[in-house]
Amino acid sequence: MARRIGTDDPWTTTGAQLVAWAGTQTWARETRRGRRTTFRAFWLYGIEAGLTTTNAALSLPRVKPAPPMPHPTPDTVFQVAMRRADERERLMLRLAADCGMRRGEIAVAHTDDVYEDMLGWTLIVHGKGGKRRPVPLTSGFAAVLRSQPHGYLFPGDDDGHLSPRWVGKLITRLLDGDWTIHSLRHRFAARAHRVNRDLAVVQDLLGHASPATTRIYVATDDSDRRRTIEAIAS
Template identity: 55%
Template sequence: MNPPQHYARGTLTDDWLAVIDRYLIHQRAGGSPETTISTRRQHLQHLARRIECGPWQVTGDLLLEWTGAQTWARETRRGRRSTFRSFYGWAHGRGLITVNPAIDLPRVNASEPTPRPAPDRVYHEALLHAGPRDRLILRLGAEIGMRRGEVAVVHSDDLVEDLVGWSLLVHGKGLKNRTVPLTEGVSIDLRNLPAGWAFPGSVDGHLSPRWVGKIVTQLMPGKWTMHTLRHRFATRAYSVDRDVFTVQTLLGHASPATTRRYVQLDQAQLRRTVVAASA
């Protein structure tokens, strides 16, 4: 056996690029959404630049040591583990390696729910400073609860009129579509756009999800992001009648447990409950 070749840190070599592309072709053939493919490419390219060896020279001990040395947040760690196990599981199944180095990566438990709804002040200030396109992006996140990847691919063909108003066919994660009612203001803005993509760009004719997120982050500086607008929507929607299943449907979640992670409970309601219980 040839001795392991040392790779310079920060280098993305041809052998890594080639095998990452092969793996992602397999993912795409299996119906994985482009958002997932993009995320896994990012995870694997980061690994390739930092692990300092070829893809088939990575051992279980090396991968464990490297991941253990990272200062990732828990949800980041969960995502990387999922990608590495998927990648090396594919390689093992294809006979490219005889031992899967990711098989024993320890399970990472989900973090406790920490919803961070963007405050009204932050949201309304962003609306004031946004142009028409960016204002609509903000509203789709805050008023309709859409993800950045869903906003990026809004198309005029997705507008649906029924007996009570206008709705939007939202193309969600995992190729799961859902139909979400639109507020009157958002439906007017969308219907006034030219036919085609709502947000034209260079990725198959529309903006990329990353660029949509960047637009929102620039309008809401600090810790506030597109995802915190989704938390804002979830929190406000839940407060209407405290029906978690309705909110789950609107957000496109597979489980109400996921929806719970988005909802910040009303502090005044919690206080009233404590006072009532102590009476």
């Protein structure tokens, strides 16, 4: 970044220079938000390390998040993928579509993560930042997972399991169009929100730290908004 601005040294880059350079970039809104967060953290590191006394990134204006744009895989695309898939791939598809798991979470899923308590069967999902979250399972899907050989559900050469990249590649090539394994997570979120309108429940199931992130995955239904207005007016 400093070289592109022409200063060569980020610690001598001023806030005005950073703002002027960032303003010429053709980044999407979410990319711009991410870069702002990264720059602020980088200069904070510089201050803590004694490399500079000012955070030039504080000059960057706040970027509002984009309106929610859910991107759930259509049922028809999912069903076609299920028919194309082999047994291992069908299990990956179900973990993404029925449990809302990310590709990295699917890659490290283990038979020891399935357990039963007084309420039923649950899968412990190993999420980002080492966080773990429980996702309830139907008895039928729990039986499928418990029938797998003990160990990682998808053995491979990445510390004993498949790499997240390979999991994503396997699933994406089964899905027609521009749908990806992450759009299956959107599908899960949309279906979960349709059944339970409590956003906090969907947030917990997805493992999001903020409800604002969950809102990106679910869209409110026009009929719900209309019923709300009609109920208020009655």
